[in-house]
Amino acid sequence: MxxxxxxxxxxxxxxxxxxxxxxxxxxxxxxxxxxxxxxxxxxxxxxxxxxxxxxxxxxxxxxxxxxxxxxxxxxxxxxxxxxxxxxxxxxxxxxxxxxxxxxxxxxxxxxxxxxxxxxxxxxxxxxxxxxxxxxxxxxxxxxxxxxxxxxxxxxxxxxxxxxxxxxxxxxxxxxxxxxxxxxxxxxxxxxxxxxxxxxxxxxxxGHIGCSAKLGDVGVSHFGYLATTKFDLEFFGQSAAAGSPEKGRSALMCAAAACLSLGSLPGHSQGITRVQIGKFISGTGRNIIADHAYM
Ligand SMILES: [Zn+2]
CATH class of the missing domain: 3.40.630.10 (Zn peptidases)
Structure with missing residues (x-):
């Protein structure tokens, strides 16, 4: 038509x-x-x-x-x-x-x-x-x-x-x-x-946007503004902080992963972005954390 x-x-x-x-x-x-x-x-x-x-x-x-x-x-x-x-x-x-x-x-x-x-x-x-x-x-x-x-x-x-x-x-x-x-x-x-x-x-x-003028339509290849979300869980072994070799710190492991992910593009000029929005770990300051969640 x-x-x-x-x-x-x-x-x-x-x-x-x-x-x-x-x-x-x-x-x-x-x-x-x-x-x-x-x-x-x-x-x-x-x-x-x-x-x-x-x-x-x-x-x-x-x-x-x-x-x-x-x-x-x-x-x-x-x-x-x-x-x-x-x-x-x-x-x-x-x-x-x-x-x-x-x-x-x-x-x-x-x-x-x-x-x-x-x-x-x-x-x-x-x-x-x-x-x-x-x-x-x-x-x-x-x-x-x-x-x-x-x-x-x-x-x-x-x-x-x-x-x-x-x-x-x-x-x-x-x-x-x-x-x-x-x-x-x-x-x-x-x-x-x-x-x-x-x-x-x-x-x-589609999405209405403020960068286009009235009457303008921007057309993009597939995947525009698509996101994927992951819940990451780390399991370790708790121990007293005084003998850390008896435990395995899920907190340390998750923190290392978090920082590594931070080395991927974290600004809006590239085509991809990766962010950790939430980080939860630990039960007490003198206990090796056996669980972490990001
Ligand atoms: Zn929206």
């Missing part, structure tokens, strides 16, 4: 702006995006798209960094804000959604990913701030869409609308993923582990 035809109608553009502002006013932390998921699912259904959500797009065994207390509080808040109980139950405690458009015509499976979570950052009180001036600032104290995922989710919905309106001109299958918990890189693995993208031929994700 003619790529020049991929433009939004004025009405769709208005809806995109309104969606982004609603999402901006309702920021939810990773794995807590229950209101956000309801907002997205309701819209996707109204567009006549096949929709999966919650437990149907998330593999619990692959979930990282989910705080149960925050999740329960978020579910409660969602109910108070009018999200139907039956919908929350259908999610089985997990957020996120996927829209599927099957054109019925042969063609590749294309997937596009949009993240939906917010950050635990208080939004500024500066009256010049667009969200304050425009009256759509965060209504969730302590949280805000400081990373632009409100924009991502709104773009995803606008795309879904476009796909739905233009389905007769398309072929193959399109999957649009609304991924929870991007911050801390926690959510993608659980969606992948569910198997919902196993059949995908082409996959793309």
């Amino acid at each position: 003619d790529l020049n035809k991929i433009i939004l109608s004025d009405e769709a553009r208005k809806e995109l702006v309104n969606d982004r502002r609603w999402l901006h006013a309702h920021p939810e932390e990773g794995w807590c995006e229950f209101e956000t998921t309801w907002f997205i699912v309701r819209r996707l259904r109204s567009l006549g798209l096949e929709v999966l959500a919650g437990i149907d797009v998330i593999e619990p065994d692959a979930v990282m960094g989910r705080n149960e207390a925050l999740v329960l509080a978020a579910q409660q808040r969602a109910i108070e804000h009018g999200v139907p109980k039956e919908f929350l139950e259908s999610l089985s405690g997990y957020t996120g959604a996927m829209a599927i458009l099957r054109t019925g015509r042969p063609g590749p499976v294309t997937a596009l990913r949009f993240d939906i979570d917010a950050l635990p950052i208080e939004e500024t009180d500066d009256p010049q701030h667009e969200a304050n001036a425009g009256h759509f600032r965060s209504q969730n104290p302590g949280f805000s869409h400081a990373c632009g995922h409100d924009g991502h989710a709104a773009i995803g919905l606008a795309l879904c609308r476009w796909l739905s309106e233009n389905r007769e001109q398309l072929k193959g299958t399109v999957k649009i993923l609304f991924q929870p918990a991007e911050e801390g890189v926690r959510g993608a693995a659980a969606m992948a582990a569910k198997g919902i993208v196993d059949d995908v031929d082409w996959f793309a994700g």
